[in-house]
Amino acid sequence: MEAYIFNLVNLIAIYSILAVTLNFIMGYAGIYSLAHAVFFGLGAYSSAWVAQHVSPSIFVSYPAAMVAAGAVSLLLALPALRVRGEYFVAASLGLQVLSVTIFSEWKSFTGGIGGVLAIPPVDILGLEVFRPAQFAVLSVIVLVVVLLVINALVHSSFGRNLRAIRDSESAAASFGKNVPMIKTISVVISAALAAVAGALYASYLSFINVESFTLDTSVLVMAMVIIGGTGTVAGPIVGAALLLLLPSVISYFDFLPRTEIGSLQQIIYGLGMTLLMIFRPGGIVGRRSGT
């Protein structure tokens, strides 16, 4: 039971990091990406590779994951600079689909469909962290650090610039803001921090495969942000906790078929997204109607 709860804490912390970082570009910069799982995956694969081949130290494998994802995120920044709205959604979808193909084909790096096995536990100054309870401390600390970083960014002049761009790109540009640079930096930061979630995920489970980094994951993370409240601080975490607790809640009701828990979860969050958009576009935490 204890292990079960700590496992849930770990998953919620990891997905919260994903939701918080996606919210950073979605809620503050207006970049609606359906490719967030790509950076989650990149972080997981690169940290796994570094941990196996170089060093499992948190000060080596985690930064490596951030650098890898940050570099690849320039691919996402490219369309973000050129187009908005539906075009960008389409471009990010394209990137997501391409990446899943690459993840399942680049066998020397990702292990293909079979995935990467026996990833060593993360090493913090000689201490190997792998028990769910210990790991929960680590993952919550990382989540708090990510939150602090994002919060500091949002409340700095950089954050004001982002919101200005979201509300009117041309107005921001006419005030002398370097719009392409600000957008690119925000995408890179978001991807690099999402990679931390991937690194946590890889060292926690010690096994990863492409299944965890598909479009479904991107959609799930986006649902977390939207249901919690786009552009709010607490929203993404509320959304992540709610959606990850949903399967346990569903399995609590005995009359529902066990084999359909996954489907029921998706039906509930699908309809939840639709109903929220009709009646409360700001999400659960959000106050304003729509962004």
Added chain:
Amino acid sequence: MLAIQLAITGLQTGALYALTAVGFSLIFGSTRIFHFAHGATFVIAAYFFYAAFGAGWGLIPGILASALGAVAFGLVLDRLVYVPIQRHEGSFFTVFVASFGVGIAVQNVIGMIFGRGFVTVNTSLSRSVELVPGVYVSPLAWIAIACAAVFLAALQFFMRRTHTGMALRALSDNPELVRTFGLNPRRIQAAAFAIGSVIVVPAAIITSATTGLNPAIGHHVMLISLAATIVGGIGSISGTMLAGVLLGLAESLALLVVDSQWTEAVTFGILFAFIIIRPSGLLGRAAAH
């Protein structure tokens, strides 16, 4: 020989892509609603046919059931989801998320009823015939290409020659002006959903007999529709048709160079390139901003 074989297969795929994408293109072009649940319309049309045909109703009742299901779904979604959202604001993203949510729900409901595996409608028409030595074509390929030609020509005629068609084009140009002329934009929007939904029926039925169906196929359908609409140029129905055929051909001919698991990546490579280099698409008018 292989190239000819792949070109014919590509034409068949492309015909189905064009038929599928044109519905999304019509809805999005005229109403600006990002109807992401278009994939769900396809899934509903296909599974209604599968269920009706499997129950021994025969071909025509099966087609009718499929068309009824698709149109009803499109109209209900327009009435219960899109119209209320448009009433309070209707930013692109709100509509997209609402539509996406419906798509997820439909996929899983269908999965719970029919199972998540692949199902196929059995027919002798999908059996391939050797056309010339080394080139195999099934009658369904010709049916797909013929269906695409007939339905797409009919749609073009409809858009250019009938009042509703002209109203749809007017709505995409200037919704305010439509109102000034005493037309009801909401009714035109409903017409767009009815037509855009019913036109996926032939593709859905043919797909159920060729590659088969699974509940998650809606995602693929949506991705293709989106790709064809953008590559063709948003607002241009002929552009979407052309892009649909070209994407099908490209996917198929790519097999000359790469393995089959890369076909989807080819489509999205093309889409990605278009978005970055030419966002207005093949036949599009305006820019992407």
